[in-house]
Amino acid sequence: MSGAIITLTLLALSGAALFVWARHDTHHRLATSYAADLRTFASNWKKLGLAVGALIYISAPIGFSWIGYRGVHLPAQMIPGMPLTNLSMSLLNFAGIFAIGTLALNLLTGYAGQVSLGHATFIGAGAYAAGYFGENVTVGGKHLPFLVWLAAAGLVGAVIAAAVGPFALRLRGDYLAVITVGMLVFAEHIFNAWADITGGTPGRSNLPQPTLTIWPGKSIIFTVPETTEADIFGFTYSRDQAFFWLVWAFVVLAAIVAYNVVRTRSGRAMMAVRDRDLSAEAIGVDIAATKIKAFALCGAMAGVSGALYGSQIQSVTPEFFDLKLSIQYVAMMVVGGSGTILGSILGAVAIIGLDRLTDRFKWIFTLPGVRNVLFFVSTSSNESVTTTGVRGFIDRMQIELPNFVRLIYGLLIVLSLRYFPNGIAALWDRIKRFFVRWPFAR
Amino acid sequence: MTNFLQYLVQGLAQGAIYSLVALGFVIIFRGTKVLNFAQGAFMLFGAFLTFNVARTWGINYWVAIIISTVAMAFAGFGVEAAVLRPLRNRPTFTVIMATLGLSYAVEQLVLAIWGTDPLPLNDPMGINFWKVGGVTITYVDAVTLAVTIAITAGLLLFFNRSRLGTAMRATAFDPEAAIAQGINPRLVFGLSWAISAAIATVAGVFLSSGNGRNVAPTLLQIALTAVPAAILGGLDSTKGAVVGGLVIGLAQQLMFGYQPNISSWLGKVINLDIGDFHYKAGLGPNFHLVFPYLIMVAILVVRPYGVFGTREVRRV
Numbered sequence: 001m002s003g004a005i006i007t008l009t010l011l012a013l014s015g016a017a018l019f020v021w022a023r024h025d026t027h028h029r030l031a032t033s034y035a036a037d038l039r040t041f042a043s044n045w046k047k048l049g050l051a052v053g054a055l056i057y058i059s060a061p062i063g064f065s066w067i068g069y070r071g072v073h074l075p076a077q078m079i080p081g082m083p084l085t086n087l088s089m090s091l092l093n094f095a096g097i098f099a100i101g102t103l104a105l106n107l108l109t110g111y112a113g114q115v116s117l118g119h120a121t122f123i124g125a126g127a128y129a130a131g132y133f134g135e136n137v138t139v140g141g142k143h144l145p146f147l148v149w150l151a152a153a154g155l156v157g158a159v160i161a162a163a164v165g166p167f168a169l170r171l172r173g174d175y176l177a178v179i180t181v182g183m184l185v186f187a188e189h190i191f192n193a194w195a196d197i198t199g200g201t202p203g204r205s206n207l208p209q210p211t212l213t214i215w216p217g218k219s220i221i222f223t224v225p226e227t228t229e230a231d232i233f234g235f236t237y238s239r240d241q242a243f244f245w246l247v248w249a250f251v252v253l254a255a256i257v258a259y260n261v262v263r264t265r266s267g268r269a270m271m272a273v274r275d276r277d278l279s280a281e282a283i284g285v286d287i288a289a290t291k292i293k294a295f296a297l298c299g300a301m302a303g304v305s306g307a308l309y310g311s312q313i314q315s316v317t318p319e320f321f322d323l324k325l326s327i328q329y330v331a332m333m334v335v336g337g338s339g340t341i342l343g344s345i346l347g348a349v350a351i352i353g354l355d356r357l358t359d360r361f362k363w364i365f366t367l368p369g370v371r372n373v374l375f376f377v378s379t380s381s382n383e384s385v386t387t388t389g390v391r392g393f394i395d396r397m398q399i400e401l402p403n404f405v406r407l408i409y410g411l412l413i414v415l416s417l418r419y420f421p422n423g424i425a426a427l428w429d430r431i432k433r434f435f436v437r438w439p440f441a442r
Numbered sequence: 443m444t445n446f447l448q449y450l451v452q453g454l455a456q457g458a459i460y461s462l463v464a465l466g467f468v469i470i471f472r473g474t475k476v477l478n479f480a481q482g483a484f485m486l487f488g489a490f491l492t493f494n495v496a497r498t499w500g501i502n503y504w505v506a507i508i509i510s511t512v513a514m515a516f517a518g519f520g521v522e523a524a525v526l527r528p529l530r531n532r533p534t535f536t537v538i539m540a541t542l543g544l545s546y547a548v549e550q551l552v553l554a555i556w557g558t559d560p561l562p563l564n565d566p567m568g569i570n571f572w573k574v575g576g577v578t579i580t581y582v583d584a585v586t587l588a589v590t591i592a593i594t595a596g597l598l599l600f601f602n603r604s605r606l607g608t609a610m611r612a613t614a615f616d617p618e619a620a621i622a623q624g625i626n627p628r629l630v631f632g633l634s635w636a637i638s639a640a641i642a643t644v645a646g647v648f649l650s651s652g653n654g655r656n657v658a659p660t661l662l663q664i665a666l667t668a669v670p671a672a673i674l675g676g677l678d679s680t681k682g683a684v685v686g687g688l689v690i691g692l693a694q695q696l697m698f699g700y701q702p703n704i705s706s707w708l709g710k711v712i713n714l715d716i717g718d719f720h721y722k723a724g725l726g727p728n729f730h731l732v733f734p735y736l737i738m739v740a741i742l743v744v745r746p747y748g749v750f751g752t753r754e755v756r757r758v
Contacts, residue, residue, distance in 0.1 A: 109535065113533075113535070115534065115535045115538060117538075117542075167739075167742070167743075170742075170743070170746045171742060171746055172534075172754075173534035173535075174471075174477035174534060174538065174677065175673065175677075175746065175747070177477065177534075177535075177538050178477070178669055178670075178673050178738070179738075179739065179742060181666070181669065181735075182670065182735035182736075182738055182739055183735075185666070185731075185732055185735050186736070189729070189731070189732045192728070323666075324546075327542055327543075327546055330539055330542070331543070334539055338535075407546075407547050407550035407551060407554065409543070409546060409547075410544065410545070410546035410547025410548070410549075410550065411543070411547050412543070413539055413540070413542070413543030413546070414540050414543040414544055414547065417529060417532075417536050417539060417540050417543070418525075418528055418529065418540075421532070421536065
């Protein structure tokens, strides 16, 4: 108890100190030129943030065991430090994988303004392409190396997305959304039918595992075999720990790519097309090229995300890549903030974290009191009707976790569109602006 | 020939359902410029509600349809007021996402309340059928067609003859001018949603009635197939919705029937040799399920705003 009080006091004190310092330092950071406005590091805070981020990235899989479940630890292995449990680690890994996909969607929808409900197609294509190039294709009796099959997955995603691009030249808004749904349905059909590569309806479990080597045959630096252990620089870690480092490195890479696309010419062109395509055309933006480029870039990043997803989960089925997955991606984008880089990552983490939270608190919804109050359960009224399949209205409340989580997704999308149209990232922006432009912003 | 007539009858009945759902899309799109992806959710909830009224509470099937249709109309009105009205004048994308989120939430609510098992409606039409010259016409198909014709005729009368219907058309044509004439936009917008939800309920019930058919969550996928129907005819054309629905229904049924005969390569797996690689490729046995989407894509490439839809005017 006293520990909590001390922690809270320290937090409050350091917060106050930060506030005072930030106020003191503000007016230097008002941009007075375009160059100043476009700086990568607008303040020392960003450098500090970067350092903290790097520290968390390196140490999270090793330390911080108190964030996860305390009771469940990995079996005694040669693992340096106390790891997060595999459950929390794999959640973070999925969050990273989804963050890459959300970044891709955000470039296409948030920045270029092209509504896509077919995102799951690119993800699925990436996963299957990784499986094909990583496991089926052999050159001289050897499998292709990790970076090659990952790039191949990205390329397949890009080609498929670029093939959809031309439709966006003639169709906009609602009609484009419907076309992408059509593409998704067709792709799902192909995933089911093309059994040689996708494994058909039962799915494909023969998926490649990442192995990074400096040069072939010599000093292996990073392998994630299908066992539970991974080898990094000669040390042994759990598979999920290794995936954390791998996946979040790709998240950072994707964020850097996205950030640089957005702040340079092609990104500005994308935003011009989003905001008013006629005006963009009038000032010389090649709309066709911009749209197709946006689709291709989105497809490439989504393909990489799909490839990593397949490697991580080790089994993919066609039914996973359906409209629900697309909606989930859009939910991440909307909740995080469409048209922001940071928002894509925050949204993915938030939605994946929601899984965990609802998992932790699902017992609330099974308490009889809550059931009766929330869902008007009357257990005795229709017991007499026992014909097969006949059930009463809310007679049998089936709170299954996936249903419940998805119900929350749906509500979250609707509510955040209504009350937080710019997502979590906007909230963060407001906090930041409060400090940076101290006297002028609330 | 008998086979062909049989597919024709089934295709028309199926198409009638698509027409009804597509009408729902069109009425909302004309009235409020929203493509309502929650149409399938209305259909699902309406059908399950009918099941609940009819089976659990033991009320007559036809009365149950009327009760749940009216209830769903009010629900549609409420949804417009609560969810869509605050989002008016937001970007297309935002509104589409809101309806998708709504659809998602309602679907999960239905699953939470009634579970995932298919539930039989035990409708009075049952397995009865007429045999006309070798062609089987089930009662359900006949009733579905009749109801579709009645609803379409009723809607046409409503839109063209009644004061409120005229007000709705006026608002769709030019909202500001309509408001200036004293038309209540809230009532008109809400009414589009109410009518759509009611029609969706009727479609959902008839899709779940008859021999071997149940109320099941798979209804949502059928509603999704009605999207190509609505798009095909043009999202703002009532005529287009009816024609589009029938075309899609017929095309799907004929593809289902003749896929093995006419274009066997569509259904079977064929072998393909490219260089050293040996592939098997094919479009699989359920090709008729995705065929409507291909028709839609083909039509949209040629006519981006549907066959009967009005071309969007781009103001500079």
